[in-house]
Amino acid sequence: MTAPKTRQSIQPKPQKINFEKTIQDAVDETFSLLGENSKKTIYQHLENDYKITKHEIPCKIEAFADALEQSFGVGAKILEMNIIKALHERNQEFMYVPKKRDVMFTDYVASLQCFMASQAQ
Numbered sequence: 001m002t003a004p005k006t007r008q009s010i011q012p013k014p015q016k017i018n019f020e021k022t023i024q025d026a027v028d029e030t031f032s033l034l035g036e037n038s039k040k041t042i043y044q045h046l047e048n049d050y051k052i053t054k055h056e057i058p059c060k061i062e063a064f065a066d067a068l069e070q071s072f073g074v075g076a077k078i079l080e081m082n083i084i085k086a087l088h089e090r091n092q093e094f095m096y097v098p099k100k101r102d103v104m105f106t107d108y109v110a111s112l113q114c115f116m117a118s119q120a121q
Contacts, residue, residue, distance in 0.1 A: 005054075019058060019112075019113050019116045019117070020055075020058040020059070022087065022090050022091070022116070023057060023058040023061070023087070023109065024054065024055065024057060024058060024107075025086070026055075026083050026086035026087045026090065026092070027057055027064075027083055027086075029086045030077075030079055030082040030083045030086055031043070031083070033082065038100070039094075040064060042071075044062070045071060048064075049067070050063060050067040051064055052064055052067060061109050062106055063108050063109075065080065065105050068080065080105035081103075082110050083105070084105065087102075087108070087109075087112060091115070091116070093110060093113045094111075094112055096102075096108050096111055096112070106113055
């Protein structure tokens, strides 16, 4: 008699966890600059109006950036630059060279994700 097959849980790869946590922490730090109540309100707004939970932000970075722009207008760029600053502080060995003249938040995050994945191998 053989032992019954058990379903093994699929564990996320360490670099994915590290990337996701890095993004979550940088966003949280940036929103904290606005005060604790404002931070909670922004997270609620993202979830209620854009269906993006705090933990989904790293997986929905394009939608997150769009939500920031729709919610804050030109002020979204300030938030994005602060998130990039917080990400850089956590990954100082990462060098980003923008393809265009302007730094694009989503391009920066995508490049960081590739960098972090290559470092984990």
